[in-house]
Amino acid sequence: MLATMEIVDILDKSETLGQIVLQSDVKLAFDEAKNKMNKDKEAQNLIKKFNQMKDLYEEVERFGRYHPDYSTIMKDIRAAKREMDMHETIAAYKVAETQLQQLLDEISQILAYSVSDKVKVPKDGALLTDGGCGCGSGGGCGCNAS
Numbered sequence: 001m002l003a004t005m006e007i008v009d010i011l012d013k014s015e016t017l018g019q020i021v022l023q024s025d026v027k028l029a030f031d032e033a034k035n036k037m038n039k040d041k042e043a044q045n046l047i048k049k050f051n052q053m054k055d056l057y058e059e060v061e062r063f064g065r066y067h068p069d070y071s072t073i074m075k076d077i078r079a080a081k082r083e084m085d086m087h088e089t090i091a092a093y094k095v096a097e098t099q100l101q102q103l104l105d106e107i108s109q110i111l112a113y114s115v116s117d118k119v120k121v122p123k124d125g126a127l128l129t130d131g132g133c134g135c136g137s138g139g140g141c142g143c144n145a146s
Helices: 005-022 027-038 041-066 069-086 086-114
Strands: none
Touching: 005 086, 027 069, 027 086, 041 069, 041 086, 069 086
């Protein structure tokens, strides 16, 4: 592809938009929440505990209800997730992460709709959620992927 002045201009403007997002209050709040969570030893221990439980869960998931520890592991992983999600710095991080995702979704939507209102725009980090189940199979699963 030959680099035309129009393409160079679009790339410059996209770089500028990226810098604006990086310097936004939403991004700065996200970075601050992430740093607090990373420095919080209790939060890190809860995350580590949950990840260890997740490994056990994945092993149990291979066998499903037939695994001898199925109900114990399922109960334990839900408890570990709840405990992790309820921790103050982790909860603050998740809120900041959601706000940043919303900002990026809004920007994506504005850009896409400036081209055409028929463009499918990912939302909440999911691909094509506005077209049905978001499976991306083009309706092969029976969803409404129009």
